[in-house]
Amino acid sequence: MSKLKIQNTLENTKEEFIPVDPSNVRIYACGPTVYDYAHIGNARMAVVNDLLVRLLRTLFPKVTYVSNITDIDDKIIEAAQTADIPFQELTLKFEAIYNEDMAALGVHRPDVQPRATDHIAEMIALTKTLVKLGHAYEIKGHVLFHVPSFEKYGCLSGRNRDEQIVGSRVEVAPFKKDPADFILWKPSPDPLPGWDSPWGFGRPGWHLECSAMSEKTLGLPFDIHSGGMDLTFPHHENEIAQTCSAHKKINNPKYFAKYWFHNGFVNVEGEKMSKSIGNIRLVHEMIKEYKGEVLRMTLLSAHYRQPLNWTKGIIKQNSTMLDRLYRTLKDLEHIDAYTNNHALPQNILEGFYDDLNTPKVIAELNILTNKVSKADEEEKSLIKYCLLETGKILGILQQAPREWLGYGQSKNLDEVTIENLIKERNEARRKKNFEMADSIRKKLKESGIEIEDTSNGTTWRSN
RNA sequence: GGCUCGGUGGCAGAGUGGUUAUGUAGGGGCCUGCAAAGCCUUGCACAGCGGUUCGAUUCCGCUCCGAGCCUCCA
Numbered sequence: 443m444s445k446l447k448i449q450n451t452l453e454n455t456k457e458e459f460i461p462v463d464p465s466n467v468r469i470y471a472c473g474p475t476v477y478d479y480a481h482i483g484n485a486r487m488a489v490v491n492d493l494l495v496r497l498l499r500t501l502f503p504k505v506t507y508v509s510n511i512t513d514i515d516d517k518i519i520e521a522a523q524t525a526d527i528p529f530q531e532l533t534l535k536f537e538a539i540y541n542e543d544m545a546a547l548g549v550h551r552p553d554v555q556p557r558a559t560d561h562i563a564e565m566i567a568l569t570k571t572l573v574k575l576g577h578a579y580e581i582k583g584h585v586l587f588h589v590p591s592f593e594k595y596g597c598l599s600g601r602n603r604d605e606q607i608v609g610s611r612v613e614v615a616p617f618k619k620d621p622a623d624f625i626l627w628k629p630s631p632d633p634l635p636g637w638d639s640p641w642g643f644g645r646p647g648w649h650l651e652c653s654a655m656s657e658k659t660l661g662l663p664f665d666i667h668s669g670g671m672d673l674t675f676p677h678h679e680n681e682i683a684q685t686c687s688a689h690k691k692i693n694n695p696k697y698f699a700k701y702w703f704h705n706g707f708v709n710v711e712g713e714k715m716s717k718s719i720g721n722i723r724l725v726h727e728m729i730k731e732y733k734g735e736v737l738r739m740t741l742l743s744a745h746y747r748q749p750l751n752w753t754k755g756i757i758k759q760n761s762t763m764l765d766r767l768y769r770t771l772k773d774l775e776h777i778d779a780y781t782n783n784h785a786l787p788q789n790i791l792e793g794f795y796d797d798l799n800t801p802k803v804i805a806e807l808n809i810l811t812n813k814v815s816k817a818d819e820e821e822k823s824l825i826k827y828c829l830l831e832t833g834k835i836l837g838i839l840q841q842a843p844r845e846w847l848g849y850g851q852s853k854n855l856d857e858v859t860i861e862n863l864i865k866e867r868n869e870a871r872r873k874k875n876f877e878m879a880d881s882i883r884k885k886l887k888e889s890g891i892e893i894e895d896t897s898n899g900t901t902w903r904s905n
Numbered sequence: 906g907g908c909u910c911g912g913u914g915g916c917a918g919a920g921u922g923g924u925u926a927u928g929u930a931g932g933g934g935c936c937u938g939c940a941a942a943g944c945c946u947u948g949c950a951c952a953g954c955g956g957u958u959c960g961a962u963u964c965c966g967c968u969c970c971g972a973g974c975c976u977c978c979a
Binding site: 670677704763809871 | 907908909910911916917918919920926927928929930937938939940941942943944945972973974975976977978979
């Protein structure tokens with residue numbers, strides 16, 4: 443009997459997943475900062491966590507999935523100032539767009555999607571606790587977490603503080619007691635958004651919100667805390683420091699979350715995706731060109747921890763693969779999916795359970811489709827069942843195969859015209875006027891219609 | 906400098922101490938008036954150098970190359 447194993451960044455090893463409370467598995471994913479459209483890297487995090495949650499739901503009776511919306515942050519303030527609108531107007535707009543774009547990729551909404559600005563009180567309370575316990579200090583209207591007060595600092599990212607080059611990329615603020623100290627609360631001078639606090643009018647530092655909201659929505663400790671690989675340090679490291687210090691668990695980082703789950707990055711045409719290079723791929727734009735399911739399949743085509751090189755070529759490849767799987771489902775449309783057996787084949791389960799090895803699972807789906815031509819009715823029924831059930835976990839293959847493949851759909855010509863042209867062509871074929879027949883087919887093809895002559899007559903689909 | 910992860914066939918991408926990954930692209934064939942789809946078949950691989958072993962792409966060491974992180978970037 444296979445058991446789910448996931449790579450735990452905290453232990454830097456693949457571990458069997460044993461929930462804190464099997465009757466309610468709890469997972470928190472660091473969500474987007476909503477100041478702009480989501481890019482394909484944001485989408486990878488959303489899709490991978492969506493997959494993890496779907497898989498967990500097949501194993502446990504209840505899963506609570508929380509993913510936050512960061513709606514107060516310096517980048518947000520900057521973008522709102524540029525657009526000359528209140529920051530809430532900006533964040534509400536991009537929060538809605540984010541959810542729409544992720545839905546297009548088949549991502550289910552998290553059970554809870556807390557906003558940072560709805561948890562200011564919790565963040566202030568947490569900061570007060572940290573100050574009271576001597577883990578944080580106030581200076582010049584700032585409240586800073588004092589990193590040397592948390593001995594386990596570095597346990598997640600495997601870093602030894604003495605060996606890091608402090609401030610290697612960012613200038614160290616002069617008022618810090620220790621260069622590694624990070625902001626819990628900072629002042630907001632007049633025009634900037636903020637809230638009243640014991641330290642004056644100000645706003646929270648970034649790391650604070652996730653500590654406050656994960657505890658509020660899930661309770662401590664919870665099972666899985668996830669996010670993009672870059673969040674390992676410092677964001678998640680700081681969250682651990684905050685939460686564990688506030689609860690006097692300075693020697694037990696697992697008091698916060700038991701498993702830390704991080705997905706790899708998306709590169710674009712071999713380069714790091716960045717604004718300066720100008721190669722950001724926005725989901726909002728790409729779903730105009732590709733089906734959301736194709737993009738999802740492409741995101742799942744590599745293992746979630748591997749870097750994924752986003753190119754036109756791999757999108758095409760995955761589109762072709764999905765077409766092939768849907769064609770198999772179409773070929774099986776008159777077969778009822780097997781219903782007596784609820785367990786998926788061992789190979790597929792092993793793929794899922796081995797740290798979400800989606801390429802392996804997808805390969806198994808291909809192997810299944812290769813068996814169709816030699817399968818009897820019962821085997822076909824089982825194959826159909828496996829494709830659909832596996833597809834449910836992956837978040838693919840749930841659409842009507844005929845529609846997916848474009849049968850009976852046309853963008854440029856109306857159906858009557860198409861049917862008449864096909865009749866005309868078949869008439870020409872009957873008269874062995876193949877030149878005429880081929881010219882009609884060519885004409886249709888130029889309008890995006892592909893003809894297929896089958897034993898049951900001619901069918902057509904948009905291409 | 907420190908930490909982490911990689912280098913697999915034209916491309917994408919798993920995996921394994923000895924046996925076909927898988928897809929795509931390419932070759933050959935079947936089917937078809939021709940197409941499309943499908944089916945059959947076939948090349949092409951494990952960065953380099955040592956070590957362990959009966960045997961290593963897989964384990965160990967070294968070298969080379971690449972990527973990410975090292976204070977607010979998913």
